[in-house]
Amino acid sequence: MSSTTAKGQPSVPHAGLSLIELVLLIAALMALNALSIDIMLPALPQIGDELGVVHENNRQLILSSYLLGLGAASLIFGPVSDWLGRRPTLLAGILLFIVGAVLSLFAQSFETMLTARALQGIGAAAPRVVTISMVRDWYSGRQMGRIMSLAMMVFMAAPILAPTVGQGILFLGHWHWIFIFLTAFSFALMLWCFARLPESLPMEKRLGLNPRTVARSYWLVLTNRFALGYMLAVSCAFGALFGFINSAQQIFNGVFGLGASFTLVFALIAAGQSVAAFLNSQLVERFGLRKLSHGALLMLIGVSAVGATLALTGSMTLWTYYAFQALVMFFFGFIAPNFNSMAMEPLGAFAGAGSAMVGFVTTTLGAVLGAGIGALYNGTTIPLTLGYLLLGTTALIIVLITEKGRLFHPMHEDAS
Structure with missing residues (x-):
């Protein structure tokens, strides 16, 4: 080393x-x-x-x-x-x-x-x-x-x-x-x-x-409540992200008629995630993984509810969609890395197998969920915004089950 x-x-x-x-x-x-x-x-x-x-x-x-x-x-x-x-x-x-x-x-x-x-x-x-x-x-x-x-x-x-x-x-x-x-x-x-x-x-x-040793390591990862819970929660987050990526070209061009210039708007939206990743690196030691990520998840659900309402009522414009999507990506920048870290937190004894299993579950499940959202595209932003709301709420339920109903503080810590 x-x-x-x-x-x-x-x-x-x-x-x-x-x-x-x-x-x-x-x-x-x-x-x-x-x-x-x-x-x-x-x-x-x-x-x-x-x-x-x-x-x-x-x-x-x-x-x-x-x-x-x-x-x-x-x-x-x-x-x-x-x-x-x-x-x-x-x-x-x-x-x-x-x-x-x-x-x-x-x-x-x-x-x-x-x-x-x-x-x-x-x-x-x-x-x-x-x-x-x-x-x-x-x-x-x-x-x-x-x-x-x-x-x-x-x-x-x-x-x-x-x-x-x-x-x-x-x-x-x-x-x-x-x-x-x-x-x-x-x-x-x-x-x-x-x-x-x-x-x-x-x-x-x-x-x-040794296939038997590898299989046993993977089983230990999947039977750890915190590892499995946060794997599934971050899979929901990735499902939302991949749903956006899958349907981005169709939404920007088919719904809002941007043409080739949609790549510039996409870049501005993605920049929000970069800003969040930088802020997260500066704040995580001070506030902790759970306070930042749990708070961001609650905010993402709230923003998704607003976005779904705008989409369902036909009030979504290019600029409201841009603001909505930029906020979603911003909160995603706090959720994904911290949830991933919490999934890996209890796996120190078999970190290699843990990293492989976390990568497999989050990417594969996220890809399937994202493909499902993309397949529902119907010429509006309704499937995507409802997908965000559904997956965000599902992630919250998983986190609550994993933490036994307690947000912002890990179970092994006393509230302080």
């Missing part, structure tokens, strides 16, 4: 790698998923038309298939990286992502496109799981928090810029060019990791790949 420098700053894994380069590399690996999802939004109509998609809502499966592959493979790459090491698992995953991107580039049918996108998601699960494991191998405590906070600040630019990048590519060429861009980006990232990123898990610390 890395030590600190004389000035108390985190050291780096080896002398040839600067702290700035390490943070940028971690952020780029983390950003691969956000980029691969959000960059597709402007291209969905073109891809659907060319590949013969009859029902407009089915275009959203290009996003959902990626998410399902990402979630399912999370269970695999955690134990594999404990067995073979972080670096080979990471490089193999990126290579699989590249294969999926190339297959997407040459897809002649919608079914082939969905298969290729799922393969991309499977490959992208390796960077998602392994990156966090590598940081955990090298750092702990406040050092780990500092490295992850710095990486998150860079990473948050991806969901803001990705749709605009996708739209810019479409201005210059065909939708195939987006997959050329993803192939080039991931290939450059693989070369960067191969040349500069060292192995973080020594041979003597690697574990054998």
Whole structure:
């Protein structure tokens, strides 16, 4: 594990790698998923038309298939990286992502496109799981928090810029060019990791790949009330997020007629989540995980009720929708990271299995819920706003059951 420098700053894994380069590399690996999802939004109509998609809502499966592959493979790459090491698992995953991107580039049918996108998601699960494991191998405590906070600040630019990048590519060429861009980006990232990123898990610390041991670890995760409760609650939050992403292009263009400029509004909305993530990093030590996240969940439900009322009464305009969605994303920025941390909090003895299971449950269940919301799109914002309200309320019920009716304070702490 890395030590600190004389000035108390985190050291780096080896002398040839600067702290700035390490943070940028971690952020780029983390950003691969956000980029691969959000960059597709402007291209969905073109891809659907060319590949013969009859029902407009089915275009959203290009996003959902990626998410399902990402979630399912999370269970695999955690134990594999404990067995073979972080670096080979990471490089193999990126290579699989590249294969999926190339297959997407040459897809002649919608079914082939969905298969290729799922393969991309499977490959992208390796960077998602392994990156966090590598940081955990090298750092702990406040050092780990500092490295992850710095990486998150860079990473948050991806969901803001990705749709605009996708739209810019479409201005210059065909939708195939987006997959050329993803192939080039991931290939450059693989070369960067191969040349500069060292192995973080020594041979003597690697574990054998025993299916029975792995299954037992996963069972222990699923039978822990706090881990399971907050996994399910954050899955509801992800379901709302993925529902928005799935139907964003249709809502901005079909309901509000923004055309290509919708990517700019999307970026402004996503910026609210970035602001919340920054504020959360500054406030969480002072107020605690539960006060911030439980309060944000209650606010999200209140905002969702207002949004649903506006949608049902036909009073939703572009500007009220923008304000509504920006507030939802702002509160999501407090809910998701803190709920995820609370799901991992009791899993210190088997953090690797815990991280893999949390990733699997939250992404897979979130993708299914988000696909359900997107499939209900009917030319209005009613399905999305009601989906937010339903999923927010469900998350609150799950949290109340998990905490035995007590919000804002963990059960093992006395009120103070």
